Amino acid sequence: MTAIEKDCDILARTLWGEARGEGLSGQIAVAWTIRNRVFDGNARSWWGEGYVGVCLKPYQFSCWNKSDPNFPYLSGAKEIPSKQFAQAKRAADLVISGAEPDITGGATHYYASTMLKPPVWAEQAKQTLRLGNHIFFKDVP
Template sequence: MRLLYVWMRSAVALTLLSGAAFADVTVSQSNDPSASLSGQLSALLGSEKNALGTVPAHRLEQVAAAVVRREKRPASGEPVGAPPTLRYDESWLASQPVTSKGSDEWKCLATALYFEARGESIQGQFAVAEVIMNRVDRPGYPGSICGVVNQGGQFSYMFDGKPETIHEKAAFQRAGKIAALMLAGAPRQLTQGATHFHTRAVRPGWAHRFPRTAAIGAHLFYRQPGGS
């Protein structure tokens, strides 16, 4: 039924696109109570099928896909499954579901937040998560969260010589919630596309070359020039 529905919607759309393609299709206006509605519908669909047969297959696929995309968007215009509006406070984050076990990408992001920013505010941890996600999307960096986190020399906890042992369960749960929200498409609205950060206690050599985009808690954020 879904295929028939999309096909019929495509036929209507193509009526507008192809003009004369359906010029020979008519619907009976007979008042005869014995007229068969199913017969009229069959005739209509048969005529449309013949007309659609003259349209290239790829064009039908484009029109059908457009119909489906429009129907998947609610009246508000927001994509289906859009994450809730973020609130950077403890009470709101506490109301979010706990993720005890997720994908490898989730684990890599949650672990990075735990070791790099668990002492930061909720906003500060989201900001660090933005940096990791921004790197994934940027040319020149690995195309996965785990790849970015494990890239040599990028995150201090990866090369400090200490085992990555999680001792604070509550802090990791909080990092896990933030990771899950970011993976679900939470907006990145804190760091203006930052790709780097450092604590206020240090001054790495690249800091004077990269434009600073934000200062949140103990961290300063920067965006690497160039790229997209």
């Protein structure tokens, strides 16, 4: 697998784990938050390096936590349903290639609107988009 194929695969797995219940536009928005972290302008970013580094950064995307019910699917121990994964792969391809614009307005964070209490970091951040079950932010302190 080439580096670009690995980036696309890990990004698609992250999208499946984080936003499989969303439509294509919702998955594209989540992918853009990851891309915004990848290209944050720092050579050695805190977020990690490249799509793989950003997606797999510990505790940034809960679907990759070993205790998360999504982890067995993302790690390959269980098979991801192909129809759901196909949409996530499409969203990953569109964002990595730059074929879709950033509808998040530069967001680097999001959370699910189903959370009982918003994360502390959201209090001082700038909300940029509400789409499906996610709320997107930038300028997070």
